[in-house]
Amino acid sequence: GQQLNQSPQSMFIQEGEDVSMNCTSSSIFNTWLWYKQDPGEGPVLLIALYKAGELTSNGRLTAQFGITRKDSFLNISASIPSDVGIYFCAGREGGADGLTFGKGTHLIIQP
Amino acid sequence: EPEVTQTPSHQVTQMGQEVILRCVPISNHLYFYWYRQILGQKVEFLVSFYNNEISEKSEIFDDQFSVERPDGSNFTLKIRSTKLEDSAMYFCASSGGQALYEQYFGPGTRLTVT
16 A cells, blocks of 8 residues: 655754654555544644645644655654644545555653 | 544553554544554554445554444444554544545553553
8 A cells, every 4th residue: 555654753853952752655646644542542733735835834844745745744843742642644535535644753851 | 622532541462352443533523543652652544434435454463453433423343352462542533624645643542551
């Protein structure tokens, strides 16, 4: 099946730092979504992207749909303790219903 | 704010037993999904459901699995004869309205097969 490469696998940062993570695919996606998952809970939708080149913000979060439609990145500015968690990218191929998820980026914030 | 709910939060069952996981999607959504997440791994798509029938399923969704919308609010996943490797978190999701491709996930059911 379709594979998404998400990097980095984990990030150790200081509070207040900016964060950047990305996903790449060998195939084209029509939709990119970014989710955050806290331990023992379901993924929470952060940002949805629909067009190549689209740049969308949600508070301190900014995500972009790559021009080639094969990649996306998520930036978090001025990180705070509650940003800790696992961030997943997810893509939807044309004609498909199901999302393909990346393996996640584990964000750890050091005080 | 509307949300997807799931019951039970944790289900323990013996190998070979049948389990039914229940979900109440967001009320005005028309598309429903089941995903699973084995501990420490990524979320994997199982099945999507629209207009009272399966619209897409993955290779994981074999004959042991079935889905049903028994009434106007519930959406269920049945595993006919559980195996040890079915142990995972199972997430229900729904989408619909103007944001058709934005899938909202429930809190999950942790299934433990012993």
